[in-house]
Amino acid sequence: MADELRGEIQAYLDEHWNDVVADIESLVRIASVEDLASAEPTAPYGPGPRAALDQALAIARRMGFEVHDCEGRIGYADLPGSSSKQVGIIGHVDVVPAGPGWHFEPYSVTRKDGFLLGRGVMDDKGPIVTALHAVKFWLDKGAVLPYTIRVLFGANEETNMKDAAYYREHNDDPAFLFTPDAEFPVCYGEAGICSGTLISAPIRAGRIRDIQGGVAVNAVPGEAQAQLDFEGPKDSLGLRQGITANVDGRVATIRAQGKSAHASTPERGLNAIDLLVSYLLEEDVVSSEERQFLELARKVTSCTDGSGLGVQATDAHFGDLTAVGGMIWLDGNRMNLSIDFRYPTTISAAEIEDRVSKVAAERDATFAMQHDKKPFLMDPSSDAIQALLLAYNEATGENAEPFTMKGGTYARVFSTGVSFGPEKQWEPKPDWVGGMHGPDEGIREDLLKQAFAIYVRTIGHLMQLNL
Secondary structure, eight states: OHHHHHHHHHHHHHHHHHHHHHHHHHHHTSOOOOOGGGOBTTBTTOHHHHHHHHHHHHHHHHHTOEEEEETTTEEEEEEOOSEEEEEEEEEEOOOOOOOSOOSSOTTSOEEETTEEESTTTTTTHHHHHHHHHHHHHHHHHOOOOSEEEEEEEESOTTTTOHHHHHHHHHSOOOSEEEESSEESSOEEEEOEEEEEEEEOOOOSSOOEEEEEEOSOTTEEOSEEEEEEEOOSOGGGSOOOTTEEEEEETTEEEEEEEOBOEETTOGGGSBOHHHHHHHHHHHTTOSOHHHHHHHHHHHHHHTOSSSGGGTOOOEETTTEEOEEEEEEEEEETTEEEEEEEEEEOTTSOHHHHHHHHHHHHHTTTOEEEEEEEEOOEEOOTTSHHHHHHHHHHHHHHOOOOOOEEESOOOGGGTSSSEEEOOEEOTTSOOOTTOBOTTSTTBEEEHHHHHHHHHHHHHHHHHHTTSOO
8 A cells, every 4th residue: 555655645735735735824824712701602712723624624515525514613514434433533623822932824825935934834734634635645545445534623622622522422432533733753641740839929019010921821931021110220220131121210021032832842941931030039129029929930831840849750751840930920929830730650640639739838929720631642553543543654764753742632532542743843844933822933844744644544554453
């Protein structure tokens, strides 16, 4: 099959690649960020995710698939096979907010030097469109496959994955499922993910008028800033790398510039909240009540292994726990800091909550866990995972092995599923190309083309298995 498909895959790309890019563009231009304040019964996650779901279904319908809308929560396109047993492919059309720091228009696809740039080109509009075209490749061949292929379009992945939960309440799981929303070659396990919020005691005598940083709980913040009452001379504030300080009258504005990254890979970022908080403490420009909470915040932001909070843990599958302070804000007279944890099998969310709560209580603060998704592992030697690995190695000429990660995808929600590309984190990118959840999100067009070839081959191999 490998030799036979090579020419057919290239012919499809030659004829349809601009169509693939146009389909990606049609989704990227929709700012499909969750907006619960504007939610309606037919748009439960807000108008943006609803519009993106409509567009994804319209693309699939145009291609000739049978499509179904599950009350605006999730939708799917079917390529019926000779059996009702399904191979599932699931991606999402919602995105995190664009956030600051972009040099390219976030809600448009920019093509530059072989890259596509725009919010969602990597996470996850580009990959799910590419996978949909891989299914269309088989549709165009005309043969009836042994299993039905169902391509699912989620609209709530970036926040709570309530879309997948709703789907599973009303439908059986596919016999096997993969999501093109992570890295190659094949990820057979994902660490636990939980998140919560540190909340300060009421601040009765404060100097901070406003403090804010980050755009998503599950991202290393690239920017943060604070406004505070300040009575010193304009030139009395110290200089720090990544910090700008301006004084207007008796108000000082402090801005911190870090580097955003996904919370699953905090080592690739520089936490702007940490830069800001450490500056405020070192310059001694906050009140004693504010200092108490900011020193607690630094226990989170000054390291990424949770050691400041006493929750460091590790195992053989997932390595070290990570903890990221992703967002800081002022709510009335209380400061808040969100924390994203990616944890191994040797600790639980309940243990994390208990330990962090004790550390917080020492500074009159509280901590509450809001979300938890437990770790999951599949057998990497299973026939299905080996079929995906074979397709990857055929298309790339590599001899890669499966891996685990700290990211969270739809794979953990279903009974049998894995995450499968299209990123290759080991490949260098130009400095002007950002990562998922950050500014200037971008992906190499050739990588998406290779992903298309891998997904085409994957479908062929899965059809030969006894699922």
